[in-house]
Amino acid sequence: MAAVPVGAQPGGRGLGLTRADSLARVAAARDSSRVLVVPPSGPRLAAGPPRQGYFDAPRWVMLRTLVVPGWGQLHNGSWLKALIFAGGEGLLVTRLLNDARELDALDRTAAEARAAGDDAAELQAITAYNDRVNGYVGRQWLLAGMVTYGLLDAYVDAHFRNFKLEFEHDPALPGDYRPAGTRLGVGWRF
Secondary structure (H helix, E strand, C coil): CCCCCHCCHHHHHHHCCHHHHHHHHHHHHHCCCCCCCCCCCCCCCCCCCCCHHHHHHHHHHHHHHCCCHHHHHHHHHHHHHHHHHHHHHHHHHHHHHHHHHHHHHHHHHHHHHHHHCCCCHHHHHHHHHHHHHHHHHHHHHHHHHHHHHHHHHHHHHHHHCCCCCCCCCCCCCCCCCCCCCCCCCCCEEE
């Protein structure tokens, strides 16, 4: 007996079919058409990237770098970048602290020379003070740029931490397929 659509007769009556029966048959037909056949020797697809925790979100990784230089890069697995950022920011902060101490000493020297009435010593201390201030301000800008770059780097790397693109095999292609042509690859791992 061929299935007759419910709408073929008014209300689906006369054949003993109810609307619920016809909907069940349509749902069964739809489900049976979604059968996925995977050959046993074919490649297995990964389930997807691992789920991230709440504090693995890019904004939290970025804030880690703000708290401790290089912490966000360490969290992302970039050991060399973490060492560069931590070392660079540590060096700049140390130089800034030394500059601040030296500026205080030069200010005291200029004040003592002014009190003693030695114009040449005062001029020399002021000139040294101005030169040191120029370096101090330059290092402040460099530190601000390095911190900003570290924050952006940690944020972007956190987005791409679980992203891995491989060009070696496409799961949609047959297992023995190799593209024609010459390939060149460059890799660097730490």
